[in-house]
Amino acid sequence: MIKVLSVFGTRPEAIKMCPLVKELEKEEKIKSVVCVTGQHREMLDSVLNIFGVKPDYDLSIMKENQTLFDVTISILDKIKQVLIKEKPDLVLVHGDTSTAFVTALSCFYERIPVAHVEAGLRTYDIYSPYPEEFNRQAITLISTLNFAPTEVAKSQLLKEGRKNIYVTGNTSIDALKYTVDSDYSSDITEWVQDSKLIVLTAHRRENIGTPMENMFKAIKSITEEFLDVKVVYPIHMNPKVRDIAKRILGDNPNVRIIEPLDVSDFHNLLNKSYIILTDSGGIQEEAPSLGKPVLVMRDTTERPEGVQAGTLKLVGTEFENIYNSFKQLLTDKIEYNRMSSTANPYGDGTASKQIVNAILDYFEGEKNYEN
Ligand code: UD1
Ligand code: UDP
Numbered sequence: 001m002i003k004v005l006s007v008f009g010t011r012p013e014a015i016k017m018c019p020l021v022k023e024l025e026k027e028e029k030i031k032s033v034v035c036v037t038g039q040h041r042e043m044l045d046s047v048l049n050i051f052g053v054k055p056d057y058d059l060s061i062m063k064e065n066q067t068l069f070d071v072t073i074s075i076l077d078k079i080k081q082v083l084i085k086e087k088p089d090l091v092l093v094h095g096d097t098s099t100a101f102v103t104a105l106s107c108f109y110e111r112i113p114v115a116h117v118e119a120g121l122r123t124y125d126i127y128s129p130y131p132e133e134f135n136r137q138a139i140t141l142i143s144t145l146n147f148a149p150t151e152v153a154k155s156q157l158l159k160e161g162r163k164n165i166y167v168t169g170n171t172s173i174d175a176l177k178y179t180v181d182s183d184y185s186s187d188i189t190e191w192v193q194d195s196k197l198i199v200l201t202a203h204r205r206e207n208i209g210t211p212m213e214n215m216f217k218a219i220k221s222i223t224e225e226f227l228d229v230k231v232v233y234p235i236h237m238n239p240k241v242r243d244i245a246k247r248i249l250g251d252n253p254n255v256r257i258i259e260p261l262d263v264s265d266f267h268n269l270l271n272k273s274y275i276i277l278t279d280s281g282g283i284q285e286e287a288p289s290l291g292k293p294v295l296v297m298r299d300t301t302e303r304p305e306g307v308q309a310g311t312l313k314l315v316g317t318e319f320e321n322i323y324n325s326f327k328q329l330l331t332d333k334i335e336y337n338r339m340s341s342t343a344n345p346y347g348d349g350t351a352s353k354q355i356v357n358a359i360l361d362y363f364e365g366e367k368n369y370e371n
Contacts, residue, residue, distance in 0.1 A: 001031045002363050005088035007079070009037030009061075009099035012282045014044050015263050016118065017094050018051035019174035023352035029360060035082050037075050037099045038062050043237060046262045051178070057082050065239060068098060068131060075102040083110045090115055090359065093139060095281075096132035104139045115145035115362075117355065118170060120153030121302035128300045129281070130206040145362060147355050149285075149346055150305050164362075168354040169347015172285045176267055177349050180290070184268035188232055191256065195230040196274040196330070202245075202297065203236035204279045211317035212241065215297045216248035218322035219277065223254045226330055231255040234266060275329055277322075284312055291342035295325050305345035310338055 004024055008017045014036075024032035035057035036044060048055065059082075061074035075098065083091075083106060091107045093100040095118045107114045116139050126134040140146065146162055148154040149170035157165050189197070202215055223229055235245055235257050249255045261269060267286065270276060276287055276294045284303040287294045288311040295315045306312035315325040329336055 002029055002090070002359070003031045003033060003086065003088045004090050004092060004359065005033045005035060005082070005086055006092040007035045007037065007099065007103040008094055008097075009039030009044065009059075009075075010097050011040050011043040011047055011260075011263075012280075013094045013097055013099065014040075014047035014051075014053075015175050015282065016171045017092070018047060018053050019171050019178065020092070020117065020352040020355055021053050022051065023356050024359075027356050027360070029364075030356070033057075033086055033088065035059070035079070037079070037103075039071055039075070039097065039099045040237075043260055046260070050263050071098040072102050075099060076106060079103055079106045080110075083107065083112060088112060089363065090145075092117055094118055096121070096129075096136035096139070098131070098135065101131075101135035101138055104142045108142045113144040114139070114142050115147065115355075115359065116140065116143040117147045118149055119143065119146035120148040120150075120157040120165070122153075122156045123300040123302050125300055128206060129204055129298070129302075132281075133302075145358065147351075147358070149351070152305055166354065166358045168358070169349070169351040170285050171351045171355070172282055173289055173344075173347045173349045174352045175263065176286060176289060179264040179267040180271050181268060182271075184272065186265060186269070188256070188258070188269060189272055192230045192232070192272075195228045195254075196226075197269075197272055198229055198231040199269055199273040199276045199278075200231050200233040201236070201278045201280050201283060202233075203238060203241050204298065207279055207298070207317060208238075208240050208244070211297075212244050213248060214317055214319045215277070215279075215322055216245060218319050218326060219255070220249060220252060221323055222326050222330070223252055225327075227254070229254060229330065232269065233257045234259065234261045234269075236260065275326070277326070279317075285346045287311055288343040288345055291340050293329060293336060293339035295322065295329065297322060306343075309343035309345050310341060311343055313339065 034055045036055040038060040041062045059078040146165045279297045288306045294312045
């Protein structure tokens with residue numbers, strides 16, 4: 001029996017790892033063990049509930065307003081016991097969070113092989129996104145198996161001299177198969193009626209402060225000018241984000257700031273939206289496959305495939321550019337149609353199955369898997 005330990009802790013990791021955990025559980029040659037760090041609490045639990053995944057370990061590390069030091073120290077301190085007790089043959093980490101980085105580091109200390117899901121995304125600016133770009137580059141150094149979502153990600157890993165790279169697509173597309181229902185309606189869709197539904201999310205650490213204020217001010221101006229626009233903002237639980245949003249968007253009748261939605265409701269809301277404004281990573285992968293235009297309120301993106309497909313437009317974090325791009329998308333039908341075509345740069349929804357096959361190949365195949 002091959003023992004595979006999957007470790008994750010935040011909402012986006014959970015959304016992208018749960019379909020893979022489900023697939024690992026189906027494979028009789030694999031014993032799947034799940035450890036959540038609890039870097040997020042409510043936002044993590046909501047995803048676990050939707051997918052029916054019950055973790056074997058929960059490190060429960062989240063604190064309000066936690067710093068990078070808090071998260072790093074708590075996970076490092078607690079994960080060691082899990083690794084020593086379980087002695088997994090392979091540990092799966094996802095993406096670029098502190099949970100993923102610290103887990104990979106701990107595996108390195110214990111000399112346990114790491115497989116990196118969503119490997120090879122890069123901006124090559126370690127301060128953007130911060131600290132995620134550093135985290136993912138560091139995880140790459142430690143990983144034995146690299147599951148790249150796209151050929152672009154693979155080529156970046158090859159340039160860095162990495163081996164054992166599998167292009168699998170992104171497991172977020174697998175997740176959409178569980179959630180999207182074309183007949184979906186909710187109190188939010190009732191509220192929007194025939195207006196244009198704009199879905200907004202913003203949470204990035206490096207945007208907290210002036211960049212986030214700029215975003216919200218630009219959106220406020222547009223809602224005052226275009227009365228057929230209704231903005232729904234399922235807000236991240238970070239108190240710093242909440243303060244800024246409430247201050248700038250709080251009293252606006254055409255903006256609804258609501259609690260985070262469970263992933264099923266959120267994917268369906270995206271599917272009903274007219275335009276998406278976000279600084280999120282995962283939403284940049286989901287939107288092309290739903291054919292929804294996204295204004296990415298960041299200075300860099302590690303998802304060039306979506307930009308190339310035409311669905312994503314990088315609009316930065318200055319008021320002027322966000323306002324102008326938003327206005328253009330509302331008034332220029334040709335531009336809107338150009339950005340609304342469905343594209344599939346992140347795979348066909350079979351990434352989890354491909355990853356499980358690659359893991360079996362690693363343990364049972366003839367290949368030499370030096371790091
Ligand atoms: C983390 C990840 C980021 C990812 C994001 C997804 C790192 C360094 N950052 O950033 O890559 O894009 O998650 O959302 O790993 N909180 C709650 N309940 C929750 C979740 C968060 O109250 O369920 C609050 C807490 O006060 C917490 C704060 O949000 O201290 C920030 O959470 P944290 O995980 O440190 O950072 P994120 O900005 O969420
Ligand atoms: N998401 C969700 N509920 C919400 C907002 C987002 O389930 O209220 C999902 C979204 O579909 C995507 C993921 O959360 O799959 C993105 O997470 P987040 O923006 O927190 O992190 P990032 O992707 O930027 O790391």
